[in-house]
Amino acid sequence: MPVDRLLPTPEAHELIGLTREIVAAELAPRAAEAEAESRFPREVFSLLGKTGLLSLPYPEEYGGGGQPFEVYLQVLEEIAYGWLSVGVGTSVQSLSCYPLHTYGSDSQKAEHLSRLLAGDLLGAYCLSEPQAGSDVAAMTTRAALSGSSYVLNGTKAWITHGGEADFYTLFARTSSDRSSGISCFLLDAPLEGLSFGAPEHKMGMTASSTTQVHLDDVRVPASRLIGDEGVGMKIALAALDSGRLGISACAVGLAQAALDTAVSYASTRTQFGKALVEFQGLSFLLADMAALVQSARATYLDAARRRDAGLPFGTQAAIAKLVATDAAMKVTTDAVQVLGGYGYTRDYPVERYMREAKVLQIFEGTNQIQRVVIGRSLSR
Secondary structure, eight states, rough: OOOOOOOSSSHHHHHHHHHHHIIIIIIHHHHHHHHHOOOOHHHHHHHHHHTTSSSSTSSSSGGGOOHHHHHHHHHHHHOOOOOOOHHHHHHHHHHHHHHHHHOOOOIIIIIIIIITTTTSSSSEOOBEEEEEOOOOGGGGEEEEETTTEEEEEEEEEEEETTTOEEEEEEEEEESOOTTTTTEEEESSSSOOEEEEOOOOOOOOTSOOOEEEEEEEEEEEEEGGGSSSOOOOOHHHHHHHHHHHHHHHHHHHHHHHHHHHHHHHHHHEEETTTGGGGGHHHHHHHHHHHHHHHHHHHHHHHHHHHHHHHHHOOOHHHHHHHHHHHHHHHHHHHHHHHGGGGGGGGGTTTTHHHHHHEEEHSSSSSHHHHHHHHHHHHHHH
């Protein structure tokens, strides 16, 4: 059931219409099979790039869509409604371009940004490490200046699009200072010394490649340092504020898909002579699911509108990520319950939705970390 959206411009309405057409024709029909086969859908990202859907929140002067963040997020929700792996991948693409756009020099943006936003190149964001997930400052990957290049060594973990991406926005330590010793780099692939682990065996989102990224004396030109040395932590955390809103929108899209499947099933399945939806116990459950979805959508849109207005939005992004991903977990679990035995089988997509929802509570900062962020904002 398409969401009746409040959008700021006629162009935004047309954009949502285009997205829904692409989702219905190209994404939704492929999702179940590709997920079952753990097949990365590179051709889908190429299609989204050609239609401009991979670059919506970036300026038109660099080839972006020039759309407000609230519009971009609603497009992202529509994509995730049809296929979560592609929705998350679209969010990662935007996240990967953010440091270059926001902290890169004019010459760096002129040289690289248009090429990345065209959609012909797929990006990855390399921050986490095997022993440095939530504790970003614990990273050990190092970058040492050698002549006109940096030499990078270390391992990144849980990297979406690992081994599939064409460029990697990567964070490495350039000094021993815990918080001010991290810097940001833009790497092209392939590079000598850059390799990837086997794809992780995940419980959901299996069409999205997630690997370790290994750096063994990888040489990167000094011109690929984004911002100054030592400001990588600032860049990473600023990028994550926007990335958390992307995950929030994806979570709402997934939850809406689960709700719609549950409502459709309950409206057509009969027991004791009437449709399931007519039983008060079940209708109340569906009503609670709908309330969670709508509340989560309102929460991420509020944060996005603050971002568009140039207001601080980090705390609101953490709240949106917490609320939306917890809602997705609850709604997808309840959708399985509505379908009963059928919900536990692969004849219907809700069991996949439930498996996929779990990771949304983990990446871009676990929901426990979101609570830390929110709690700190309250104590200031």
